Amino acid sequence: MARADAPRLSTAPAQPSLATRLFERCEPVFWIGPGLLLFFVFVHLPVLLQLALSLTSSGLDGRIAFVGLANFKTLWADADYWFSIVNNIQFAIATVIGKLLLSLILALALNSAFTGQNLFRTIFFLPVIISFVAIGTIWGFMFQFEFGAINQLLNRLGLGALAQDWLGDPRFALWSIVFVDIWKWTGFHMVIYLAGLQALPRELTEAASVDGASAWQRLRYITLPLLSRYTGTNIIIATLGAFSVFDLIYVMTQGGPFGSTQVAMMQVYLQAFQFHRLGYASTQATVLLAIIAIVSIVVMRLTKRADEGEA
């Protein structure tokens, strides 16, 4: 009995066949390979190619010629591009501040159980799931000069003097779009702040109010510092969205009037798919990519420091 079993027990686990070992070695490839391949072809490779393409002059016909840094030189002197970057920075600052303030106010207002909390949350989040095309059409109508609801409303209230050509006037167009972008995303940022507020230890604010701290003091010295991580998340998401904004502007103004709503992605789109200058458009996109990378690293650093400072 023992003699018959002994060899089987010792050899079987110690010496698996070559095929089994090979199979076990390759098994991770089966699990990870397909996903990684898709991701590599459609994300990694484009990002790498982006840098390469920005050193070329290429058209839609597929001819590619290496031109070195010539595109960057053109870009440096391209007033339209820098104008659109300035617009984009204004857009980013205005939307980030607007979204953060409004969403914080709404989250604070909503952060207590009362009947209707869920109803308000559902309403505020509604614009998040509506596509930019639909939102662009809704607000394109709201802002329309002749029939638009805003001017109509102003007329009825006897404030006709305030009526403006909101999207047709270079002074107002960008800010009108800023307003719509804030309208769409505030509910999203509010939900993130709400999650933060509900994770707060309740004892802290209660102890402070027993010690006589006013509502404002509790907000300023307890709630806001403890929310800094959520503020950081909100800032990053809003900033990334702002620098890649395209849909809303394409639907509402196409960059006009007089280029007053031109933004970085609009320029990239025009250069690539209207003028077929793929190489130069890649250069513009590379600069945008660098801006996005720098901004997100800076914001992450800042919020991390704030977080550690509090902890």
Add this chain to the structure above:
Amino acid sequence: MSTVSSGAEAARVRWRARPRQYQKRGVLPWQLNLVRLVILLMAAAGVVFPIVVFLGNSLKADGDFLVNPLGWPQQFVFANYWEAWQKANMSVLIVNSLIVSIATVVITIVLTSMMAFGLVTFRFRGRHVILLSVLMMLTIPVQVYIIPLYVISINLKIVNTQLGVILPYAASSMPLALVLFRNYFLELPPALSEAARLDGCSRWGVYWRIIMPLSRPAIGAVAIFTFVSAWNEFFLALVFLQDKSIQTLPLGMQVFAISEYQTNYPLLFSAITIGMAPMVIVYLLMQRQFISGLAGGAMKG
């Protein structure tokens, strides 16, 4: 859809079970409570007002709209909707969007969950590099690398096909989905899969019969944010889908908006209303899952 709704049930149960510890009142004076209510009502009006005016106008006759763009419709013209449905080719657009969104969701869930399972199960050199290289792309929007993506797609001959948007949509959803799946798998007790292995279950069996059924909440969250972003995506569709027969809903709505019908506002508004209705209805039915799926995912990422 079944995975989503069962994940939904689990989420609902958890919601009920949670103690409502923040119910205690008395910290705020009543004046502040009043201010709070006023703020909420004003904000809600700000969200609802444009949508209601828009819906009202979609039901007006063209002439009625031109003299009375703000008020109640003189008479409800439901025929607008039928006309818009036909002229904007709504049935084709909705079917196309369903195909694209569902394919994106399925590809993302299958490939990403397998990838997360592989990264959690096997200890091999380079797995951290793989994970990091995917997560690094979390903050880079697709728009920014559209041109090389376009060049690659030309070479793969998928420009102007639905696959041409499905694959980039799936790939761009992967970093966030990978974070969600990986975190979820790491929280599952390893004893479960070890026991199954000892009982003679294959790796695939562990993944398919044990890990995936236990991960319904994660699958639901990934399904929701992938579906919503694919359903609403506009930019890639604009670049990749030229044929009218394969265009998705947002692109088709935009094409309709800039076409000859733009002079007839009520008709345009009806078309847009039809286009946003499916998503709004599903959202209202499952708002809890939508809100946690969309915002919760962003928070973890």
